[in-house]
Amino acid sequence: MKKAVIALSIQAALFTSFTTFAAEDVVEKKDDSKLEKITVTALKRTQSIQDVPLSIATLSGEKFENILAGGDDILALATRVPGLYAESSNGRAAPRFYMRGLGNTDFDLAASQPVSIIMDEVVMENVVLKSFPLFDMDQVEIIRGPQGSLFGRNTTAGVIKFTSRKPTDDFEAYVKAGAGTYGLINLEGAVGGGLTDELSARLSVLSQSKDDWIDNGYTGEDNALGGHEDQAYRLQLAYKPTNELDMLFNIHSRSLEGTSSVFRAMVINQGSSELNNNYDRDTVWYDEGVNASGDNNPQSFDSDGWSLTANYDFGDFTLTSITANESAKGYSLGDIDGGAGAVYLPETFPNNETSGFISFNSNTQDAADIDQFTQEIRLSSNGDNNYSWQTGVFYFDSELEVATSPFFIPTSTVNQTNTTWAVFGQGTYDVSDMTTVVAGLRYTEDEKGLTGYSSGFDADVTPIDLSDNQVSWELMANHKLDSDMSLYARVSNGFRAQSIQGRDVAFFGTPSVAESETIMSYEAGFKSDLFNNTVRLNGAVFHYTINDIQLTAVGGNGNSIGLTNAGKGVGTGFELDSEIRITEDFLVTAGFSYNKTELQDEDLLIGTCGSGQCTPTDRTVERVTADGPVYDAYVDGNPFPNAPETIFTLTGRYSLPIGDSGEMFVYSDYAYQGETSLFIYQTEEYVTDGQFELGLRIGYVNFDMDYEVALFGRNITDEDNLKAGIDFNNNTGVVNEPAIWGVEFKKSFF
Structure with a gap:
């Protein structure tokens, strides 16, 4: 907490000194004294964010781009918005998101x-x-709470909606180049415009790389891992042959090579949540490149996709069709124990820390081959009547093959299929000029299947087939007190479809199954634009109950994964989002969320650390296995795993006009994460609190020549934050990225 206060002081000092320096020399610019209007498509219509009876936050422009300036991936969104968290134990390839405390810790692909x-x-x-x-993005919408009416199953926590910049009739282009420490190179650009009177296009590209920077102390190899190369493109063609018909074709591809998550052995002492002397950000001690077929946690994935969106205006209503196919293929390998087997006992570990020992080697590679097809057809009303509607059908079909190689036995393979179809509708009725009511309903059928082969049992897996149907709905009301403030209330229902977990097939186990979970959520909030549109303050309170909440029990003495349903999960909290235009040259945003989550199942037992080197704080019972006694914990009353109790965000931008055509600016962002339990069961070791990161950007913008040059820093106080852990072999940790500094240049063309 002391470091957090220091970081806030640094940020405040930067803004204060800059405003003091500039106070006597401010040049009048165009009218930037008011906040920009924000539009969203959370209800699949373009609306002002202030008119939508939902808790929504957005990221765009400089605020969004600066988060990714240091070469981070989609995980960088974690804690940048109140109520939103993300983590991964599969590197850049498989993020896991949490909203309002609700997510899934399962690391299976x-x-x-x-x-x-x-x-x-x-x-x-x-x-x-x-x-x-994420590149050439127009806007990101973080839509909190169940969205089962319009977006369907598996949205019980919420939706994150990414919208890329679309082709325009006029010529547009930009190039952006960044370079930084650890050999960071970040190249991005786009070009687009009208090709004919009816056809326009936009091509967007990304090439991002960072050098390996972590040494392998066991093999003596310098700069053995930690880097990546990530390349992607997106081509969009917009075709409008008539006033009634418009079509958008989107084709995109990505190629990733790099390091998976970096597991660090014995970096936490038993009884403590602090990183110990074994932790060295620049060095790991891996033997998986010696005793297995991998080399320093490599990762490689390629993905391709296309979509075709067509809209036809029939006058009273519009028909929309969205057809898409996505595929990906690749693998990720990990030295799961994070060290060099039993070679390094406490007395011989490099830094002589007596935190425990690595009892056996554990190296695993997971490969995935993914194919997904979706089709949505939607009818929506046109016009400005006091009643509007939309209705449609949705179809989803996917095939997934996962091959798991533990290296002590041959590869095991499971094949999973998932077919879903749904019909939905939503209506909006303006009761008066001040009051609007929205209601939505969706019926979904979902089918899943699993087949496969287990090398451990040298046999085919007994096939599993699951099916379920659910009705999800929502009811919302928005009432304007006046032109500047509105109140809203929302009741919503949703579900996460049944799940099959097949990874244990590779470890002499059998697949596990979890039944569908259902959520009932209640939310009330306000939205306001105050003081002549210079202050925007939006807030919401919520309470939800999940019946049969799906949980993934990870760990135990075999690092197994088992699906289970707890009787109930409950969450209560609130979010605040604010934006303040202090002066034309000084903009501040701030946000805060509080999430109180609780598992409610008096009989549910979850296996605790198989290593015996962590300290469960729950009531435990002993269970005798072939490998000896293990301890299961009663988790009733525990918070959800990876559910930060609080998140606080703060950004500020101050600009100093330079002549009539440019400005100097300083921008800083701060993200704070409150108490977070990393596992379902609670331990003294794997609970974090007070973690934060601070970013900085100082630059110059020339408006006449449309370019910007800036110095940026991410995690500028070089915080060492524990983000994940593994408990089955020793006290293994995964930490955040180090401080990175760089320069960036962007030039736009019109």
């Missing part, structure tokens, strides 16, 4: 998630598809 990722109107269901790089 087939795992479902309760936060849905929508990219250019297409759902990215598999975790690998969710990791497509």
Whole structure:
């Protein structure tokens, strides 16, 4: 907490000194004294964010681009918005998102998630598809709470909606080049415009790389891992042959090579949550390149996709069709124990820390081959009547093959299929000029299947077939007190479809199954534009109950994964989002969220650390196995795993006009994460609190020549934050990225 206060002081000092320096020399510019209007498509219509009865936050422009300036991927969104968290134990390829405390800790590549990722109107269901790089983005919408009416199953926590910049009739282009420490090179650009009177296009590209920078102390190899190369493109063609018909074709591709998550052995002492003397950010001690077929946690994935969106205006209503196909293929390898086997006992570990020992080697490679097809057809009303509606059908079909190689036995393979179809509708009625009511309903049928072969049992897996149907709905009301403030209330229902976990097939186990979970959520909030549109303050309170909440028990003495349903999960909290135009040259945003989550199941037992080197704080019972006694914990009353109790965000931008055509600016952002339990069961070791990161950007913008040059820094106080852990072999940790500094140049053309 002391470091957090220091970081806030640094940020305040930067702004204060800059405003003091500039106070006597401010040149009048164009009218930037008011906040910009924000439009969103959370209800699949373009509306002002202030008119939508939902808790929504947005990221765009400089605020969004600066988050990714240091070469980070989609995980960088974690804690940058109140109520939103993300983490991964599969590197850049498989992010896991949490909203309002609700997510899924399952690291299997087939795992479902309760936060849905929508990219250019297409759902990215598999975790690998969710990791497509973010570049040339127009806006990100973080839509909190269940969205089962319009977006369907697996949105019990919320939706993150990414919208890329679209082709225009006029010529537009930009190039952006960044370079930084650790050999960071970040190249991005786009070009687009009208090709004919009816056809326009936009091509966007990204090439990003960072050098390996972590040494392998066991093999003596310098700069052995930690880097990546990530390349992607997106080509969009917009075709409008008549006033009634418009079509958009989107084709995109990505190629990733790099390092998976970096597991660090014995970096936490038993009884403490602090990183110990074994932790060295620049060095790991891996033997998996010697005793297995991998080399320093490599990762490689390629993905491709296309979509075709067509709209036809019939006058009274518009027909929309969205057809899409996504595929990905690749692998990720990890030295799961994070060290060099039993070679390094406490007395011989490099830094002589007595935190425990690595009892056996554990190296695993998971490979995935993914194919997904989606089709949505939607009818929506046109016009300005006091009643509007939309209705449609949705179809989803996916195939996934996961091959798991533990290296002590041959590869085991499971194949999972998932077919879903749904019909939905939503209506909006203006009761008066001040009051609007929205109601939505969706019926979904979902089928899943699993087949495969287990090398451990040298036999085919007994096939599993699951099916379920659910009705989800929502009811919302928005009332304007006046032109500047409105109140809203929302009741919503949703579900996460049944799940199959097949990864244990590779470890002499059998697949596990979790039944569908359902959520009932209540939310009330306000939205306001105050003081002549110089202050925007939006807030919401919520309470939700999840019946049969799906949990993934990870760990135990075999690092197994087992799906289970707890009786109930409950969450209560609030979010505040604010934006303040202090002067024409000084803009501040701030946000805060509080999430209180609780598992409610008096009989549920979850296996604790198989290593015996962590300290469960829950009530435990002993269970005798072939490998000896293990301890299971009663988790009733525990918070959800990876659910930060609080998140606080703060950004500020101050500009100093330079002549009539340019400005100097300083921009800083701060993200704070409150108490977070990393596992379902609670331990003294794997609970974090007070973690934060601070970013900085100082630069010059020339408006006449449309260019910007800036110095940037990410995690500028070089915080060492524990982001994940593994408990089955020793006290292994995964930490955040180090401080990175760089320069960036951007030039736009019109």
